[in-house]
Amino acid sequence: MSSLEIVATGPMTTVQDTGRFGHAALGVGRSGAADARSHALANRVLANPPEAATLEVTLGGLRVRARGPVTVTVTGAETPVKVDGRGAAVNEVLHLPDGAELSLGTPARGLRTYLAVRGGIDVAPVLGSRSTDVLAGLGPDVLEPGDLLPVGPVPEDPPLLDHVPTAPIGAEEVRLRVRLGPREDWFTERAHRTLLDDAYEVTPRSDRVGARLAGPVLERSHEGELPSEGMVPGALQVPPDGEPVLFLADHPVTGGYPVIAVVCSADLPIAAQARPGTRVRFVPWR
């Protein structure tokens, strides 16, 4: 069986799949690929099952060596791709012979790039998923140079497409559709307008837990403590400083600050690709 050897990880590389379901009542979050759409595309290109695990690469810099022949593809934030020093393309089926090294440069736009391998990354699942949950400390460790990742059995169906065109990922300014609630009544009318009229900026204090945003303060209509309640990905939680945090894949299962609005699920991949410095505008959904 082939495997992938990690030579370099860039700022952070983790193993991710579609996440853990059904364990939230135990305090275990969903985790999974932050940009689920690019993860799914990578598996589709290789004719992998949708739940096959891929590598989620933050801001490029990954280098892997094939141990045995493997078939791979790169999706998500577009980076320069090289195989043994020669240029290759994203969203394309790439065959790596034994010993070949694939390297990713730094993406010009977007934040997260996915490297999938035919057969999937076959590390041991934890609670039904191979995803690394950086908040809960569940699943495989964050990857380090020298790690050897087993590749699963190659699926029967061959890849049908050599290349899949996609819309560009990442932009200087993104629009995310939100619906107010569940706790919009904890904020003033002016805060509702501010959220929908003004722009916010993704700060460097952002990770898989959430994108911390800088921008106009969202004023509360009343004080007091909200009893902790369940959280969803896409929730805009507002801590006491008034600047919202946009929850991503590894968000806490419960939280004690009110959520003014939630980003619709179709726009979560866009939120997950918003790198620090990206301007974010929230627009009403439906």
Added chain:
Amino acid sequence: MRVLNCADTGVLVEVADLAQVIALGTALEASPLPGVTDVVPAARTVLLRLSPGTDPGRVAAAVTEIPLAVDIGQGTGETVTIPVHYDGEDLADIAELIGLSPREVVRAHTAATWTVAFCGFAPGFGYMVGDDPRFRVPRRGEARTRVPKGSVALAGEFTGLYPRSSPGGWQLLGRTDAVTWDLERDPPGLLRPGVRVRFEEAA
């Protein structure tokens, strides 16, 4: 019951009290609603997380049909006994806050029946609520940077048990050697919503 929206990813159901949280959580566990991937009970709410494409309106309508007057006397029917060494750093403070002697605190804590209302904070951290209304203490003014694994602690109306060491602001009542979170076990958590818990003094 009030149903609040979380765009198309969830439905947040707000109820009157913890008893209703447990009733609703137990009912949803027993007969899951289609399209709901996860049920997250909390202090006054139950969050239903939805699979993509599920209509939140339909889930909201279905959840309002669930009677909350169900008898929660049974919980999940499961009872777990946890041996505790009652030598926590905050035992004296707890005793003073409640107005009992430390020995009386231990007797009352082991006499009460506790029920896991919900989990959160960390995997396997159960919020247990008891039938003795005297157990109601504030969090510590300053959180500890490290609360050891196995600590049994109080905050608000809850007893909690730290499945692994972590920072924490709860009042430390004692510690247990019981393993409440084990990934090799299915389910990995001993303290699941609805489970009854009795504490006993460890030998």
